[in-house]
Amino acid sequence: MTDRIVFENVSRFYGDVLGVNQVNLSVPPGVTSLVGPNGSGKTTLMNLMTGLIRPTRGRISVLGTRPDRPRELFGFTGYCTQFDNFPKGLSGYEFLYSFLLVDGRTDDEARRMAEAAIDRVGLNDAADRKVAGYSKGMRQRIKLAQAFCRDPRVLVLDEPLNGLDPMARAETITLFEEWGAEGRHVIVSSHILHEVDRISDQVVLLSHGYVVAEGQIHGVRSEVKEQPLQVLVRCAKPGWLASRLFELDHVVEAKIGDDGRSVLVRTRDADSLYLLLSRVVVEEGFELESVAPADEDVHSVYQYLIGERGGAV
Amino acid sequence: MTTGPWALWQRQVRAIVRLELKKHFLSRRAWWIWVLAFAPVILCLTHSLADTRGHELGVDTQVFAGIYQFFYLRLGIYFGCVGIFMNLFRGDVLEKTLHYYLLAPVRREVLLAGKYATGVAASILFFGSSTALSFFFCRLHFGDEFQDFVWRGPGLEHLLWYLMTTALGCLGYGAVFLLMGLVARNPMIPAALVLVWEGINNFLPAFLQKVSITFYLKSLVPVTVPMEGPVAIIAVAADPAPAWLAIGGLVVVSSAILWAAMRRVRDFEISYVE
Numbered sequence: 001m002t003d004r005i006v007f008e009n010v011s012r013f014y015g016d017v018l019g020v021n022q023v024n025l026s027v028p029p030g031v032t033s034l035v036g037p038n039g040s041g042k043t044t045l046m047n048l049m050t051g052l053i054r055p056t057r058g059r060i061s062v063l064g065t066r067p068d069r070p071r072e073l074f075g076f077t078g079y080c081t082q083f084d085n086f087p088k089g090l091s092g093y094e095f096l097y098s099f100l101l102v103d104g105r106t107d108d109e110a111r112r113m114a115e116a117a118i119d120r121v122g123l124n125d126a127a128d129r130k131v132a133g134y135s136k137g138m139r140q141r142i143k144l145a146q147a148f149c150r151d152p153r154v155l156v157l158d159e160p161l162n163g164l165d166p167m168a169r170a171e172t173i174t175l176f177e178e179w180g181a182e183g184r185h186v187i188v189s190s191h192i193l194h195e196v197d198r199i200s201d202q203v204v205l206l207s208h209g210y211v212v213a214e215g216q217i218h219g220v221r222s223e224v225k226e227q228p229l230q231v232l233v234r235c236a237k238p239g240w241l242a243s244r245l246f247e248l249d250h251v252v253e254a255k256i257g258d259d260g261r262s263v264l265v266r267t268r269d270a271d272s273l274y275l276l277l278s279r280v281v282v283e284e285g286f287e288l289e290s291v292a293p294a295d296e297d298v299h300s301v302y303q304y305l306i307g308e309r310g311g312a313v
Numbered sequence: 314m315t316t317g318p319w320a321l322w323q324r325q326v327r328a329i330v331r332l333e334l335k336k337h338f339l340s341r342r343a344w345w346i347w348v349l350a351f352a353p354v355i356l357c358l359t360h361s362l363a364d365t366r367g368h369e370l371g372v373d374t375q376v377f378a379g380i381y382q383f384f385y386l387r388l389g390i391y392f393g394c395v396g397i398f399m400n401l402f403r404g405d406v407l408e409k410t411l412h413y414y415l416l417a418p419v420r421r422e423v424l425l426a427g428k429y430a431t432g433v434a435a436s437i438l439f440f441g442s443s444t445a446l447s448f449f450f451c452r453l454h455f456g457d458e459f460q461d462f463v464w465r466g467p468g469l470e471h472l473l474w475y476l477m478t479t480a481l482g483c484l485g486y487g488a489v490f491l492l493m494g495l496v497a498r499n500p501m502i503p504a505a506l507v508l509v510w511e512g513i514n515n516f517l518p519a520f521l522q523k524v525s526i527t528f529y530l531k532s533l534v535p536v537t538v539p540m541e542g543p544v545a546i547i548a549v550a551a552d553p554a555p556a557w558l559a560i561g562g563l564v565v566v567s568s569a570i571l572w573a574a575m576r577r578v579r580d581f582e583i584s585y586v587e
C-alpha cells in the first residue's frame with residue numbers, strides 16, 4: 001500500500017465556477033500545509049480527498065484508497081472541517097460518543113475513546129454542556145477531538161487554529177508536530193502563516209484553483225529565482241562585511257540592521273555568498289555570530305508567488 | 314450470532330436510529346407530527362364522549378373507515394411521510410450537519426438504511442398507534458357490543474388490516490420521499506406531483522393505477538366506505554388487487570425506490586448553500 005496522498009490531474013468545477021484545476025500532487029507523510037488566499041481551493045482539495053465532493057476530472061487516492069469508499073477511507077482518516085454546525089441537542093460528550101457508535105464501536109469503546117479525546121482537548125468541564133452553547137474556541141476543540149478520536153493515520157484539518165486562544169494554539173501546534181513526527185499525514189490549511197511555517201514539512205501553495213508550488217519550503221523558495229534570496233548575517237562588524245559583499249556581482253543589496261550588529265543580504269547566488277563568508281572566517285579571522293536565510297519561510301514564499309494579487313490569506 | 318459485516322452494519326444502523334430519533338422526533342420541533350398523527354384520535358374520542366344516542370356500531374365502523382381513508386391515507390400518512398422522510402437527509406443539509414455522518418467510516422448505504430429505519434419506526438409508531446387509538450375510541454361508547462365486535466367478531470381482524478395498511482403506507486411513501494429528499498433541490502415540487510398522481514389514481518388506466526402507493530393501500534383496507542358519485546372514485550378501489558399482490562407490490566415498489574435511493578446516496582455530495 002502506498003503511503004502517499006495522490007492527486008492525478010484533478011479538476012473540480014461547481015457549475016461554471018472553478019474549484020481547483022489540473023491538480024497533481026503526491027503528498028508524503030508529515031505535516032503538509034495548504035496555503036493560499038480565500039477561494040484558492042484549499043477547502044475544495046480537502047473535501048475532495050475526504051470524498052465529501054467528487055472530482056469533475058482526474059483521480060485521487062489516499063494511501064491507496066479511493067475517497068468514494070468512506071468505510072475504508074475513514075477507517076484511517078479524520079477530518080476537522082470548517083463547517084461550524086453540529087447536530088442539535090447534543091452535548092460535547094454525546095457528539096463524540098454518538099460519532100464513535102456510528103463508526104461501529106461498542107458502547108464501552110465509544111465511551112472510553114470519547115472521554116480520552118475530550119480529555120486531550122481539555123473540555124472535561126464542558127463535556128456535558130450542549131455544543132450549541134460552546135464558544136468558538138470550544139467548538140473548534142470538539143471538532144479537533146472528532147477528527148483524532150479514532151487515532152487516524154491521516155488528519156485533514158481545515159483552519160484548525162481558528163478561534164483558539166494562544167495557549168490552546170501552541171498546544172495544538174505541538175500536537176500536529178508530534179503527529180507529523182510519528183509518520184502520520186497531517187494536512188493543515190491555515191491563514192496563520194508563521195505558525196504553519198514552524199511545523200510544516202512541506203507546503204502546497206494554491207492560487208485561483210491552481211497549485212502554484214509544492215514541496216519542502218527550502219526547495220520551493222529556491223525555485224523562486226526571480227526573487228533574490230535574503231540572508232541575515234549577524235556579526236560585530238556589519239559595515240566591513242557589507243563593503244566586502246558589494247564586491248560580489250550577485251549581491252543585490254546589503255542593508256545594515258538598526259541594531260548595528262547585522263547585515264541583511266539579498267543575493268541571486270546563495271552558494272557563492274556562503275563560500276565568501278566561509279573564506280572571510282577562515283582566512284581573515286572574521287567573527288560571525290550567525291547566518292540564516294531570512295525569507296525561506298511560508299510567508300515570504302507566499303508573498304513572492306501569490307502576493308498582493310492573491311488578496312487575504 | 315451475526316458475524317462479519319452484518320454485525321457492524323447492525324451496530325451502525327442502531328447508532329444512527331438512536332441519534333436520528335433523538336434529533337427529529339423527541340425534540341420540540343416534532344410537535345407538528347404529533348398533532349398531525351393524533352388529531353383524529355381527539356376527534357374519535359370526542360365522538361365517543363358526545364351525545365351517543367342513536368349511534369349504531371355498523372354505522373360507526375363505516376365512519377371510522379371513512380376517517381381512515383380520507384384522513385389517514387390521503388392526508389396524515391402522506392404528509393407525515395413527506396415531513397419525516399424528506400427531512401432525513403434534506404434536513405441535515407439545510408442545518409449543515411450532514412458531514413457529521415459523512416465523516417464517519419460508515420457505508421453510505423448503511424447510513425441510508427439507518428435513516429430509513431428511523432423514519433419507518435417513527436412513522437409507524439405515530440400513525441400506527443394513532444390508528445389503533447382512533448379505532449377503539451371511535452366505538453368505545455358501545456361497551457360490550459364493541460368488545461364482542463373486537464374479540465368475537467371481525468373487529469380484531471379489521472384492526473390488524475388497518476395497522477398493516479398503515480405500516481405499508483409508511484414503508485411505501487417513506488421510500489418515495491426519502492428518494493425525493495436526495496434528488497430534488499426543492500422537494501416540495503415533486504411531493505406535490507406525487508400528491509396529484511396519487512389523487513387522480515382512480516381516473517387513470519388500470520396499468521397506470523398500479524404505479525401508485527394508494528392503489529395497493531386501498532386494496533388492503535378491510536371496510537369499504539359506502540359512497541356514491543364522484544367522491545366514491547377517491548375512496549373506493551374499483552378493481553382492488555388481492556392482498557398478496559397488494560402487499561407484494563408495495564414491498565417490490567418500495568424496494569425498487571430504496572435501491573434507487575442507495576445509488577443516489579453513494580454519490581451524494583456536501584453542498585451547503587450559504
